[in-house]
Amino acid sequence: MTGEENRPAKRRKTKGNNPSIVKIGDKTIDLTAYLRPQENPVKKPPTNGVEKASPTTEEKQEPETKGNEKTEAGKPHKGVSKRHQNARATPMLRARKALPIWAHQEDIKSSLRKDNDILLIVGETGSGKSTQVPQFLCDEPWCRKKKVQVGSNTVNVGGMIAITQPRRVAAITLAGRVAKEMGTPLAPRQEGSVGYSVRFDHVVPKGTKIKFLTEGMLLQELLRDPSLRQYSAIIVDEIHERSVDVDLIAGFLKQILASDKAGRGGIPLKVVVMSATADVEKIQEFFNPQDVHSSMQLLRIKGRQFPVEIHHTDRPVPDIQEALIKQIFDIHQQEPLPGDILAFLTGQEEIEAAQRLIEEHSATLPSNVPKIQAFPLYGQLSIQAQQDAFKPAKQAYTRKVVLATNIAETSVTVPGVRYVIDCGKAKVKQFRARLGMESLLAKAISKSSAIQRTGRAGREGPGKCYRLYTAETYESLQEADLPEILRNDILGAVLTMKARGINDVLSFPLMDSPDVDSVEKALLQLLFLEALASDGTITEVGRKLALFPVSAPYGRVLLAAAEPEYDCLLEVIDIIACLTSGENIFHQLQAEDEPTRDDVEEHRKELYRREGDILTYLTAMQRYAAENADRIDWCRRRRINVRNMKQALSIRQQLRGICAREKLLAELPPPDPQPFVPLPPERADALLRCFLRGFALRTALLAPDSSYVTVQDRHVVAVHPSSVLHGHRREAIMFLEHVFTQKNYAKKVSAVQADWIVEAMGRR
DNA sequence: GAGCACTGC
Numbered sequence: 061m062t063g064e065e066n067r068p069a070k071r072r073k074t075k076g077n078n079p080s081i082v083k084i085g086d087k088t089i090d091l092t093a094y095l096r097p098q099e100n101p102v103k104k105p106p107t108n109g110v111e112k113a114s115p116t117t118e119e120k121q122e123p124e125t126k127g128n129e130k131t132e133a134g135k136p137h138k139g140v141s142k143r144h145q146n147a148r149a150t151p152m153l154r155a156r157k158a159l160p161i162w163a164h165q166e167d168i169k170s171s172l173r174k175d176n177d178i179l180l181i182v183g184e185t186g187s188g189k190s191t192q193v194p195q196f197l198c199d200e201p202w203c204r205k206k207k208v209q210v211g212s213n214t215v216n217v218g219g220m221i222a223i224t225q226p227r228r229v230a231a232i233t234l235a236g237r238v239a240k241e242m243g244t245p246l247a248p249r250q251e252g253s254v255g256y257s258v259r260f261d262h263v264v265p266k267g268t269k270i271k272f273l274t275e276g277m278l279l280q281e282l283l284r285d286p287s288l289r290q291y292s293a294i295i296v297d298e299i300h301e302r303s304v305d306v307d308l309i310a311g312f313l314k315q316i317l318a319s320d321k322a323g324r325g326g327i328p329l330k331v332v333v334m335s336a337t338a339d340v341e342k343i344q345e346f347f348n349p350q351d352v353h354s355s356m357q358l359l360r361i362k363g364r365q366f367p368v369e370i371h372h373t374d375r376p377v378p379d380i381q382e383a384l385i386k387q388i389f390d391i392h393q394q395e396p397l398p399g400d401i402l403a404f405l406t407g408q409e410e411i412e413a414a415q416r417l418i419e420e421h422s423a424t425l426p427s428n429v430p431k432i433q434a435f436p437l438y439g440q441l442s443i444q445a446q447q448d449a450f451k452p453a454k455q456a457y458t459r460k461v462v463l464a465t466n467i468a469e470t471s472v473t474v475p476g477v478r479y480v481i482d483c484g485k486a487k488v489k490q491f492r493a494r495l496g497m498e499s500l501l502a503k504a505i506s507k508s509s510a511i512q513r514t515g516r517a518g519r520e521g522p523g524k525c526y527r528l529y530t531a532e533t534y535e536s537l538q539e540a541d542l543p544e545i546l547r548n549d550i551l552g553a554v555l556t557m558k559a560r561g562i563n564d565v566l567s568f569p570l571m572d573s574p575d576v577d578s579v580e581k582a583l584l585q586l587l588f589l590e591a592l593a594s595d596g597t598i599t600e601v602g603r604k605l606a607l608f609p610v611s612a613p614y615g616r617v618l619l620a621a622a623e624p625e626y627d628c629l630l631e632v633i634d635i636i637a638c639l640t641s642g643e644n645i646f647h648q649l650q651a652e653d654e655p656t657r658d659d660v661e662e663h664r665k666e667l668y669r670r671e672g673d674i675l676t677y678l679t680a681m682q683r684y685a686a687e688n689a690d691r692i693d694w695c696r697r698r699r700i701n702v703r704n705m706k707q708a709l710s711i712r713q714q715l716r717g718i719c720a721r722e723k724l725l726a727e728l729p730p731p732d733p734q735p736f737v738p739l740p741p742e743r744a745d746a747l748l749r750c751f752l753r754g755f756a757l758r759t760a761l762l763a764p765d766s767s768y769v770t771v772q773d774r775h776v777v778a779v780h781p782s783s784v785l786h787g788h789r790r791e792a793i794m795f796l797e798h799v800f801t802q803k804n805y806a807k808k809v810s811a812v813q814a815d816w817i818v819e820a821m822g823r824r
Numbered sequence: 825g826a827g828c829a830c831t832g833c
Contacts, residue, residue, distance in 0.1 A: 284833090408828095439827095439829060610832080721833080
């Protein structure tokens with residue numbers, strides 16, 4: 061788990077006599093070829109590199125300038141390029157100069173001149189780093205496009221700065237803000253200096269110098285252009301969130317920095333890594349000057365936050381719900397209005413219970429006391445219900461309490477919050493490679509997460525944070541959350557590496573390396589999917605899978621669907637579009653839906669199929685696409701997630717496009733709406749057999765005691781209540797997801813025949 | 825009889 065990549069021997073697993081032999085069911089597979097190290101991918105630099113101490117620049121915070129975020133924007137300046145010099149930008153320039161990062165402009169520029177290629181910036185929220193750093197750098201001499209010789213070709217290298225974001229909205233809104241500040245249009249097919257590229261949405265004007273993109277997007281670009289030739293610099297923002305994608309990006313960047321730059325005609329790539337948390341040792345160690353032949357400077361920049369008073373409990377609370385309610389009403393009675401409360405809870409169930417308690421208590425408040433109103437906020441809530449949590453309370457003299465999951469920690473900002481209550485826990489998804497399943501359980505948060513939650517009270521003024529745990533408990537928390545690459549299934553990450561030509565994935569440089577078990581599991585699954593050949597190298601199938609914006613098993617099903625034997629590609633695209641559009645397209649029916657509940661069930665009945673969830677999703681998608689009148693109303697009547705269905709349509713269009721380009725699809729189907737035609741049973745069989753090409757290992761057989769036992773590991777699984785097959789008995793089931801929460805659950809379940817499973821396994 | 829949060833040619 062150290063970030064050092066040159067000691068694979070230590071990570072090798074010792075299993076029996078030969079560590080490279082593993083068994084799946086009755087099959088024995090030799091992993092020797094998979095684990096064989098290739099020649100060291102990170103070239104040692106010549107030893108003339110002088111090591112510099114990393115200077116830490118502490119900075120005095122500029123006096124608070126009120127309303128700097130709200131400064132009127134100058135109108136986009138037509139004709140481009142002579143930016144931020146023109147008079148119209150002046151009020152905005154003043155606002156920019158007030159940002160804490162402005163004082164570091166020269167430091168930032170000079171630290172990347174000459175031979176220095178890497179810079180690490182630690183900037184708290186509100187320092188302005190995401191908007192200003194690219195602007196500081198884009199006029200630097202090293203940022204110009206250059207014509208160079210690569211092999212026998214003359215190519216252009218550099219000219220653009222990429223800045224990565226973990227979320228789409230951030231990439232889009234930051235691009236919008238920077239475009240305004242630079243007075244340049246942000247529109248396709250125009251000339252401009254700023255662009256963005258996220259899934260389903262690309263606005264990259266001609267002459268773009270600064271491009272915001274999601275991490276996944278840059279990874280896709282890396283597959284096509286391993287040297288990132290169009291860029292002079294890559295800025296990796298929010299690296300502290302440590303997504304799998306950002307970890308892979310860091311690894312690829314390290315390889316580029318350490319390489320001889322032949323792929324870039326000798327022109328160096330500058331790398332700026334930006335983090336909002338102070339624990340940067342791991343990052344510094346990772347981009348070790350020894351390895352990459354350049355010294356990494358570190359710059360610390362103060363943020364702009366109001367002070368937040370922190371309160372811990374004196375002793376551990378026995379009952380979180382009770383403590384929460386008491387805390388809410390204490391704040392309500394002691395603190396003046398306005399000032400809303402944001403409470404962090406673990407999940408929907410807890411939130412709904414708390415909401416009921418608050419409503420009961422609230423009803424007992426005397427009439428001369430301000431009212432209190434609770435709003436839930438979590439990801440699967442409808443757009444409308446989420447927006448209710450952002451709007452000020454409807455009635456006057458009312459305090460709003462937002463009961464939120466982790467969604468309010470990073471993804472959304474609730475305005476008006478002065479008080480935060482932190483229960484100290486969060487649900488975390490963890491992949492258990494040995495069992496091949498995920499778990500989703502509430503666990504203690506990390507210190508950095510607690511600090512992040514606290515900060516949510518100080519966005520608009522001084523605030524208070526009440527932690528429902530003791531100061532000792534806080535001190536005992538982990539410094540940071542486990543990075544995703546140590547918690548998630550790394551199937552996709554391993555495929556990306558293989559597709560990028562990394563044969564020996566165990567020696568790929570990573571800040572945190574997953575254990576060998578997980579890597580082996582992923583390699584074996586890729587072998588099962590025929591993404592890898594028996595010698596561990598990537599196959600044509602594997603290359604194609606890496607291009608699909610879906611997980612490898614889904615990609616494999618897409619490829620199989622195009623084979624004449626199954627011939628159901630359009631249907632499979634519809635299904636996968638639905639499956640990957642969000643948690644579940646069906647909203648859970650709640651007590652509040654009561655007057656319409658039967659009506660909703662009646663409408664839903666025409667979608668439910670006895671074959672299971674896959675066919676149900678297909679029916680839902682096809683009926684939705686056939687709907688010509690009001691699709692939103694169609695969803696409302698069935699309590700179907702509108703957002704997910706819209707997303708599903710976009711994914712469908714994207715997948716159809718890719719399949720057409722990859723010659724899996726002869727021609728694009730006619731546009732919607734097309735009349736709905738139910739899939740005949742024999743076609744349904746073909747479709748399910750096709751899904752088994754990706755999911756044969758995720759199957760279970762009905763046991764005499766009516767439980768389902770998995771084929772691969774002989775575990776008992778229960779059909780999840782969200783499945784249409786919940787409570788039904790079938791000979792055998794195939795499930796697309798496998799999660800431990802209260803129980804070992806199979807989700808997205810379909811009925812299959814036992815001999816289909818045998819057939820699918822026999823193909824290997 | 826139950827669902828942390830993101831993301832992708």
